Amino acid sequence: MTIRKVNLADMFGRFQDQWSPKIVGEVNDSLVKLTKLQGEFVWHHHDREDELFLVVKGRLRLKLRDKELGPGEFAIIPHGVEHLPIADEETHVLLFEPKSTLNTGNIHNERTVAELDRL
Amino acid sequence: MTIRKVNLADMFGRFQDQWSPKIVGEVNDSLVKLTKLQGEFVWHHHDREDELFLVVKGRLRLKLRDKELGPGEFAIIPHGVEHLPIADEETHVLLFEPKSTLNTGNIHNERTVAELDRL
Numbered sequence: 738m739t740i741r742k743v744n745l746a747d748m749f750g751r752f753q754d755q756w757s758p759k760i761v762g763e764v765n766d767s768l769v770k771l772t773k774l775q776g777e778f779v780w781h782h783h784d785r786e787d788e789l790f791l792v793v794k795g796r797l798r799l800k801l802r803d804k805e806l807g808p809g810e811f812a813i814i815p816h817g818v819e820h821l822p823i824a825d826e827e828t829h830v831l832l833f834e835p836k837s838t839l840n841t842g843n844i845h846n847e848r849t850v851a852e853l854d855r856l
Numbered sequence: 857m858t859i860r861k862v863n864l865a866d867m868f869g870r871f872q873d874q875w876s877p878k879i880v881g882e883v884n885d886s887l888v889k890l891t892k893l894q895g896e897f898v899w900h901h902h903d904r905e906d907e908l909f910l911v912v913k914g915r916l917r918l919k920l921r922d923k924e925l926g927p928g929e930f931a932i933i934p935h936g937v938e939h940l941p942i943a944d945e946e947t948h949v950l951l952f953e954p955k956s957t958l959n960t961g962n963i964h965n966e967r968t969v970a971e972l973d974r975l
Binding site: 740741742743744745746762763764765766767769786787788789793799801804805806809810811812813814815818833834835 | 859860861862863864865881882883884885886888905906907908912918920923925928929930931932933934937952953954
């Protein structure tokens with residue numbers, strides 16, 4: 738059984754594209770994903786899945802009540818709650834969510850990423 | 857729906873006891889926990905649950921193949937794999953694991969914490 742050590746900074750160095758979550762680990766029925774965000778996403782919610790956002794670098798505004806997350810801060814968005822992630826500068830985020838979660842939730846548009854890369 | 861912003865440093869400031877995971881969030885069927893570790897734990901495994909260790913501060917040695925994790929590094933221990941966490945200095949760790957996970961896994965001894973505080 739090989740246990741992989743994951744260095745977040747190294748992993749964020751392996752990709753450049755924004756708004757396209759990458760899988761870096763599986764824990765039970767959930768995935769750990771890394772994503773780079775900059776600019777404004779799309780209002781959406783997830784019908785069934787809660788979603789954890791942990792900011793590793795940068796600042797993430799979550800338009801619920803304009804909550805803003807900095808490095809070392811996280812928030813959990815319960816399923817069903819509309820949210821709009823906005824990052825003024827490029828921001829590095831670790832996500833924790835079930836395997837079934839789609840990045841745009843209930844919305845399907847050009848920002849939807851159905852097939853995620855693995856790092 | 858109130859979304860809580862969690863600052864990891866603030867939360868680690870709210871407790872002093874070591875080897876006693878605290879719940880800081882629920883994501884679907886899983887819990888996010890914070891724990892302070894120093895010294896050597898007990899060899900154990902979890903029959904059913906994978907376990908993620910993300911080091912926030914300090915250094916964590918995981919005796920599998922003496923893998924050591926620093927800040928911004930994580931490893932996922934699959935269920936069934938024996939492991940022994942060791943922290944030479946006080947080390948702050950974020951855990952991600954199912955609600956059913958017991959800190960000492962298959963072992964029940966004086967280091968077992970059955971009832972976790974919430975922060």
